[in-house]
Amino acid sequence: MTSIAREDYLKAMWKLGSSNIGTLELANHLEVTPASATNMILKLSENGLVMHKPYKGASLTDTGLKQALSVVRRHRLLETFLSKTLGLSNEDLHVEAERLEHALSKNLENSIAEYLDNPVRDPHGHPIPGPNGEILTNDDIVLSDCPINSTTLIRQVPDEDLEILLWLKNNGIILGQKMYIKSKNNFDDSLVVEINDSLIEISSIISKLVYVTRE
Amino acid sequence: MTSIAREDYLKAMWKLGSSNIGTLELANHLEVTPASATNMILKLSENGLVMHKPYKGASLTDTGLKQALSVVRRHRLLETFLSKTLGLSNEDLHVEAERLEHALSKNLENSIAEYLDNPVRDPHGHPIPGPNGEILTNDDIVLSDCPINSTTLIRQVPDEDLEILLWLKNNGIILGQKMYIKSKNNFDDSLVVEINDSLIEISSIISKLVYVTRE
DNA sequence: TATAAAGTTTAGTCATGGCTAAAAAAATTT
DNA sequence: AAATTTTTTTAGCCATGACTAAACTTTATA
Structure with a gap:
């Protein structure tokens, strides 16, 4: 029920902001056709991850937001981990984390977080959501x-x-x-x-x- | 054209030995039905990764073997990497590497190999194939x-x-x-x-x- | 306000990779 | 050698998640 595609949609919606995300905007961001985006929005809607007002836009529900933040957490933990261990350049981090984030188990996520001493920022300075989606309040x-x-x-x-x-x-x-x-x-x-x-x-x-x- | 499922089939065939792998044997190993295995064998056959003699069994071609060894290399490098950095227990390594191996880019594979100083054994003592499929000759x-x-x-x-x-x-x-x-x-x-x-x-x-x- | 443009959805198609049920071939027994 | 069992394949179905083309809303423009 949770798949790579679904996680990508949730993360994309999180990136695009909180409410009334247009189908076209989402489709462009994910490089799929608007029809594909509509299709997935309907499925996520059936699963209670997304609120959809036809022709008006979509937004994440609380559950959807939590799942999106989980993906973001995995992404940013991976960036931090790869930076610290392999010393990957800042330019390479994103692409590699993008591939790995969907394959990271909860166990490994926990191990990495512990290894890094529960960091609250990734190598680009972005806040890393906590295990339950808590995000660092900062005055950036x-x-x-x-x-x-x-x-x-x-x-x-x-x-x-x-x-x-x-x-x-x-x-x-x-x-x-x-x-x-x-x-x-x-x-x-x-x-x-x-x-x-x-x-x-x-x-x-x-x-x-x-x-x-x-x- | 290369997918997680295809990589899993190639790796399974490599594990099961060099020639005349039965459909049932392969299906059992991957926990799919024999019909699914036949299906995939035909596809891999069309792509030149597998030799298939109907009703007689299947085996990897040179290209197929090389791709299988590439998956094994990624798996064993990941085990070694996770063991060295996170200190995961020997019992956890396999499961985690199994999830990540398909998402490891060539770039990251290279970085990890270099970081580990091109290891020839993983934490279980298994030989790690080289970047071109060369396998350590040992007298184990x-x-x-x-x-x-x-x-x-x-x-x-x-x-x-x-x-x-x-x-x-x-x-x-x-x-x-x-x-x-x-x-x-x-x-x-x-x-x-x-x-x-x-x-x-x-x-x-x-x-x-x-x-x-x-x- | 009527019309055009932009954005969204619906309908129908396709590839992937599973599945079941039934048919066919090979191997094993009797 | 014939019958049975095992293995393999074929045929047809399903879910996922893309796609195009066409229809339908909404918004912007004349």
Whole structure:
């Protein structure tokens, strides 16, 4: 009843936000056709994992959310584990964890968590949900919402897009890095920040994927 | 074209020996019906992984053997990796590796092999096939074929059966252990061996699963 | 507000990999 | 050698999760 496909749908819905997820949006995210997404939404709905209002969108139920967070937990624990043991580069972690997450038993999940001392952040700074779906409450804020003329500390970088990840690394935008926000372009919402005495322009897209805390 | 089910069939055929594997034997090993096994044998045959003589049995082709050994390599590398990092007990290793082996990418396989310094034995003493299917030539012999009144060293214990594994451990039959073969029962082919000054009777079934070398 | 466009669902198809029941071949007994 | 048992295959069915094409809502535009 729980399958790889179902877990992928639940995780995708979690990523896309809390409510009224469009079929097309979900289908695009999973690279399937809208018809396939409708099909699966109906099945998940029958199993009480998803709420579906025809033509209006779908959202996770409490049970569905819990299962989605379980997948996310496995993913992030795996990233942390592979990083610590094999020293995989930050760019490789996501792809490998994506393959393994569905095959991780509860037992192995527990062993890994214990081995890592129950970490609350993965190597990209993302919070790791607890065994029952508890998620770390943090005061990380998205970079694009940050006030000008503030000093911030980088807390989360995205993990999926290789190109973005490499760009961030090449420009010194890494976890724990201090960064001063100089200005914001009112036309395209890009930012100019100062890192280690050099100025860097951060596109609007990227500034929505990086999270920071105020210093 | 390569799927979990197909990999399981190839691995099972490898385990069952080199040629003329019966449909029923294969089906029993995989806990599917004979009809399902016939079905899959035909598919693998179409893909050149298996030779099938109707009503006579099936066997792996060179390509099929190579793919089977690739699965075995992943399995045994995973066992070794999980043992070394998480310190999983010997009894847990098999089950966990069984789940993960199909999801291990070539990249991760390589990383793990390198991390472990290209091991040639897994924690149960089984040889780990190389990246191209090369298997360690060793002079391990099956315990049941061992001459009486010889001193032997335990080199391989089975990994699948929990009960057997626990019995072996509880009786001191572990890798590297010295063992003296005292006698053989001509009726049931069981053995009596001396380990650490105590005598142990080993059933015929188990004596076919343990491999040793002469001292 | 009527129409076009965008998004969603329905209907029907396909491959995969199970299953059962029945037919056919091979091996074993009598 | 004939009959029986065992093994294997064939035929047909089912669930899963993709797909296309067409129908149907909803939203946006003229």
